Amino acid sequence: MLQSNEYFSGKVKSIGFTSSSTGRASVGVMAEGE
Secondary structure (H helix, E strand, O other): OOEEEEEOOOOEEEEEEEEOOOEEEEEEEEOOOO
């Protein structure tokens, strides 16, 4: 199952998941800065 988190007014997002073969992992995405 995927778990999503948002930070900094939605400008940073992370998606995490758990796998039996790799354990816990996550990836993050950031909006372009000023």
